[in-house]
Amino acid sequence: MxxxxxxxxxxxxxxxxxxxxxxxxxxxxxxxxxxxSATQRELLTAEVVVKHNNRNDCWLIISGKVYNLTDYLVQHPGGVSAVTSYCGRGESHSGMTKALLEDLLIGILETNMIVKRSFRLA
Missing domain, CATH: 1.20.5 (Single alpha-helices involved in coiled-coils or other helix-helix interfaces)
Known part of the structure; x- marks a missing residue:
């Protein structure tokens, strides 16, 4: 029993x-x-992204997706200045984790507007 x-x-x-x-x-x-399902996200142009190029408003293009890194800057292990020089630019890759990037995704860059890593949009 x-x-x-x-x-x-x-x-x-x-x-x-x-x-x-x-x-x-x-x-x-x-x-x-x-x-x-990022295809449902807002389509953004390079002209829009380039306006977000400082520590108080920092957007970054990575592999055709646009991320808002503004709130992340203070958490970056290399400090704020390690990231701010890339604000408003296109990056071909990033060392940031995929999970972190998913949380920061705000839109998709128009496919004909993808830029190279070192190219300054403004």
Whole structure:
């Protein structure tokens, strides 16, 4: 009798744990899909991005996507000045994590406006 109760409790705990894990992974996937559907984001031109080129308003183009780094600047390990020189520019790549970039995504650069890393838009 005691064994049946222990087995029942163990199975209940197992199923609750598995359900929790599966639910959590679905939530993470759904969040990623919402963010990844960047085609629904606003289309931005280089002329718009270049206006956001200082520490109080810093946008950056990375692989054709536009990110607002203004609030991130103070958190950057290299300091504010390490990033501000790139504000309002296009970057071909970034060392920033994909998760961080997803949170900062504000729009998509018009495809005919993608610029090279070292090219200053203004």
């Amino acid at each position: 005691k064994i049946k109760i222990l087995v029942g409790i163990s199975l209940f705990i197992f199923f609750v744990s598995v359900t929790s894990i599966l639910t959590a992974s679905m939530v993470v996937r759904n969040k990623g899909q919402v963010i990844a």
